[in-house]
Amino acid sequence: MFSTDRAQAIADKVEAFVRETVIPYEKDPRCGFHGPSDEMVMEMREKARAAGVLTPHILPDGSHLTQRETATVLIRSGLSPLGPLACNTMAPDEGNMYLLGHVANEEQKAQFLKPLVEGRARSAFFMTEPAEDGGAGSDPSMMKTVCRQDGNHWVINGRKAFITGAEGAKVGIVMAKSDDGACMFLVDLPDPAIRIERVLDTIDSSMPGGHAVVRIDNLRVPASQMLGASGEGFKYAQVRLSPARLSHCMRWLGGCIRAQEIASAYACKRMAFGKPLVDHEGVGFMLAENMIDIRQCELMIDWAASVLDTGSLGTVESSMAKVAVSEALMRIADKCVQVMGGTGVTQDTIVEQIFREVRAFRIYDGPTEVHKWSLAKKIKRDHKHA
Template sequence: MSGAGREAASFDALVERLRQFIDDEVIPGEDLGTAHDAQAVERTAAQLRARAQALGFGAPRTAVAEGGLGLSWEQCCVWLEEAGRSFLGPLALQCAPPGQPDLAALEQLLTPAQQARWLAPLRAGRLRSCFAMTEPAPGVGSDPRMLRSTAVRDGEGWRLDGHKWFITGAEAADVAIVVARTEAGPSWFMVDTTTPGFERVRAIRTIEPFALGGHGEIRLEGCRVGPDALVGEEGQGLAYAQLRLEGARLFHCMRFIGLASRAMAMAQDHAATRESQGVPLAEHQMVQAHVADAHIDLYAARLMTREVARDLDAGRSIRHSSSMAKVFVSEAVCRVADSAVQITGALGVSEDLPLSMILRMVRPFRIYDGASEVHRAAIARRAFTRRLRP
């Protein structure tokens, strides 16, 4: 067998081990009754995370030498889809937002000293991160030019002031990547959440279950950090945010394809056994149409995501293609989850099955990491300004 063949066989075996872990340990660990209890979710996730590490399941994109799996972006498409079939899978396997996108960006931007202070413990799971960019009106939302948080030089360090909200993972975070405006422009700062002047105002409840760390509101008032808190170059914060978002969008696509495929598999099992008008639901053409459309959506979503992943592996720009993939996949997984609920009827909207929770989990993806409408506008602008052919 060639070297490439051995590598493929090794990866296939790794994925099979992951599939068994998800089926045998992670999905059975889901307690729908505590889906909105952050402490209960954290306890279960911590147990599963320890078990995953014992099985050798490190962070997918982190280098093998650093305790990760060193997977390519294309391999991550398979890995994260399997992990994403469970609400708890990404939490157990160090590929849940915001941690994994944060790691992917910080690995490229931090100095050796910063890596020792923040990156190494983040990789090991001893620290949690959050990415603090979004602000309440009139601050930054979909338009990065509206950033209002400020960072002013204060002696050798910086003084940060601002108001952030809907910051994923903020409640459980030990360190925040704070985006603030300096004289040179938007910049990134590593801020330990125990720093005086860093205040967690509240956890914002959303429709999502199993949202470890929640979506927090943060205030920074006279929050002073040292000179080593600045990430990369001053004024390059928006470029860094784009770097982070491209990977984050793909990770979302991969995970939610897995969750939506689980929903449809459950709906198909239900339709095969539940009868209506004397025959199984699976024999009704309207049900068949829902199933067929779901398979088409998932097939297209996988192909699109993997194509973008190949471009990323090859070092090609994915700004345009990742926007298109994000819009399509976010809407496709919603259609699939909605069809699964429709096929299962009253059972689907109950919490006897996880289908309604799956629908609630995937719905916000049409807003997170850029709303579909914003991406469509950007896609069209690029098509016209660059005279792109469809």
């Protein structure tokens, strides 16, 4: 996989920190059903700060590593589900930092971006809406949350769903629809006008605060806290979502590399029918197939990242990578569980959690089927113009 000397040096430090300091936290009782506690996250981040690996993809001068360099670092951070939290490379914060770095003005960066980069606050991205309301999901044009200008404020009303990390977040990015189209607003949290109705019980458990259903009732936001211009929200969403879905691929590839390590060690030690499991073709071939899938994921991520590094939005490439990588990671995680048999479905190792997290990843940031549908539309458009 492509890397530079600076990215490799950062990635090596990140990997050492994750393996030596973060992995022991995986058995911490503060890891709950709706993610690790904020107390634990901040404890790990202080250790990351001391080790010089906090927010490693953003350099001290505020500039970012390239996307290809970021891949080198984020894959290593993902060797534990807690690694991205400790190193401050986790969703939704990583994607929100990227968005604010590209769209926010200097005053907004000082108020909202700075505490995120410093790892002292978490954020939430309020876009998806409840299906029962007929709101926006994979189709953001269905957005029901509305905003209207009232003097030097905007007033927002609506409901949101699957809002990762809303509980405990300090910074919010809220999408709503004005007469001009979609808008984005920066919000200090908590705010009494934003009420968490419930935190959903989901298959995954890696993100602090879980995924919430939220009601927004007459939220007043100063006009100065609109991100960019009225009606440009969907454009800004693409600025965020293309690299963000690729970052998910990077982090969970790290997790699957770890699962493959654990499953391989198990297969080489566990005896059955007179020989190690790995010597049985049915087992050894699964691990060999995982090796191939891991390499293909690396290549796919590197290719999509190189397109983003040209300045392109890379929506087609990131969609292709999201489909290919998420499906491959599911195969990898599933085979690791299968190789380990009964042990694979217990919490004795992290393999069980990685399997659950990757299953959820096939849906988050756009289900496989939506990305394939989008790619099929491109094929049709290209054919018409051929």
